[in-house]
Amino acid sequence: MPEFVTERQYQEIRTMPDKLLPLHSCIRIFRQRVEGEDAWTSGILMDASRDLLLLQIISDQIDLNGFQVIRRSDISHIERPVPQQEFLMKALKLKKQEPRHPGIINLDSMQKALRTAARLSPLITVHQEITDPSVCWIGRLNKIDNDLLYLQCMSPDAKFESTLDMFDVESITRIDFGGAYEDALWQVYQIS
16 A cells, blocks of 8 residues: 655655665655646655655656656655556566666755766756746756856757756756656767
């Protein structure tokens, strides 16, 4: 039977992540303020800090689809184990997909997470879901300076823009990297 972590219990998670959210567990996260009423994210918890979580995402097609760094402060509920967890894990195994850690991601701050994710993946996806919920930006990190991220964004046709886009790191709610879409963009860019 899935267990729902209430808002009060979630406060404990911030101080005791090992007890309530063991690493490599399959969890489902609800971020109502950020994603709306019915949006859940399912994944394998790869790492955690006081402020951030690193998940390997399980897509709706039951595939492992990259990694996501999210802020704990945006989480409203956590469900564990994920409904049909046994089925999900068996299906992934049949597809020869084993959860794996992407490498060292520094979760001490969003700034450090951005820097380390950019070292592991040629493209990162940046979300500012509270200020601009319907848009994400994909590109390569140019620099972080004075809490501002400078990203050379890539267009949907796999071409880098000539200018840099600037983002306030504090307003970044989520980072994605190593997913199928980012990988496809990078591969098309390399052969162009």
